[in-house]
Amino acid sequence: MALEQKLSLKLSQKLVMTPSLQQAIKLLQMTRLELEGALTQELIENPVLEEREDTPEETEAAAVADGATTEQPPAPEVAPPETAERERDPMDEIDIEAYFRDFWDSSSAPNTYEEREGSGLENRLTREPDLYDHLLWQLHMSDAPPALRETCELLIGNLDPDGFLVASFDEIRSMTDGNGAEPCTEEHVQQAIAFLQSFDPPGVGCRNLQECLLRQLEAREMGDPALPYRIVRDHWDLFLRRQFQALAKALDVTMRDLEPAVEIIRALDTHPGRKYSTERAHYVEPDVMIVKVGDEYIIQLNDDGLPRLQVSKRYRQLLHTWRAEKRQSEAQAFIKEKMRSAIWLIKSLDQRQRTLSKVAESIVRQQRDFLDRGIDHLKPMVLRDVAEDIGMHESTVSRVVSNKYIHTPRG
DSSP: OOOOOOOOOOOOOOOOOOHHHHHHHHHHTOOHHHHHHHHHHHHHHOTTEEEOOOOHHHHHHHHHHTTOOOOOOOOOOOOOHHHHHHTOOGGGGSOHHHHHHHHHHOTTOOOOOOOOOOOOGGGSOSSOOOHHHHHHHHHHHSOOOHHHHHHHHHHHHTBOTTSBBOSOHHHHHHHHHTTSSSOOOHHHHHHHHHHHHTSSSTTTTBSSHHHHHHHHHHHTTOOTTSHHHHHHHHOHHHHHTTOHHHHHHHHTOOHHHHHHHHHHHHTSOSOGGGGGOOOOOOOOOOSEEEEEETTEEEEEEOOTTOOOEEEOHHHHHHHHHHHHHTOOOHHHHHHHHHHHHHHHHHHHHHHHHHHHHHHHHHHHHHTHHHHHHOGGGOOOOOHHHHHHHHTOOHHHHHHHHTTOOEEOTTO
């Protein structure tokens, strides 16, 4: 079979992701904080882009709107020559250079630089210690025998972030028996749990909230026969149901004596391990705010902190000069490429803001009852409802609402 080369024409249609379209899609699904970082980075990398500052007319209009006066501040008073001479800084009369030259030339000058051997990378913290690290540190500092220490390590690995033991006796025994050691007895497991519960924070290693509160009361030296301890140990159900009259009768005490004991129990920590959590709060800033003015709801995009971009006039004039002189250079090609990128970014940013505004307006129209009358009138919505309302594809709406928040009069 002979092989031959030949040319042929073919006409077809396909979707091409142009750089401008890719940039628009990328900006569309960014949160406000992510967008702020991306725009700041673009300002650094693209010399054609610059942040637009308010003109004096805009500044004056904003000042008038805020009730500020535009009067010039009074000129500062000029001190007479005698006062100026009297208030002269005495440090001006000291020869600082000569002072430090004498200091360094002196044979008795202290050696402020000392070569030290730096600590190894293995001795540096890569993260903050959590509950498990805190408990393991206490375990390794103790003088527990190897068998008890091994079982306690197993128990620490089966604690939830709040410090409660989530494994049963049978599960602990089965995990301990599988390592080739002697069979683990229930007494040994109980001894390990009691040893773990003696660690800080008080109440850790317990199987339920009642046991957790009892261990905390014992750590406060309020064990039996203290009234709070008896309430939690003997009348836990009455306390949970807040039947304080029946509780006082069962304990044979008055309501006046019962009240301090109840307050002590309420002050105990129901999540003892949470104080060692390494999770950090994530602050949310709304991308869109809805403000009610009269009977209407106004859509406001949250642009606080976002740089207001514009193409540099200086580079535009420079390109115009080069074009008039018909000059061709690498610098001109570079500026043209950066100019094109800046225009794409500004257009994509404008398209993002307009699309976000359309989606917010559609949500307000469809959730008007919720905004007027509260959470009981919130309607279920899907992406298709908003997409059909504003005439866009569901994927576009999905990118718009991804990881974004809207602030309404209802929260």
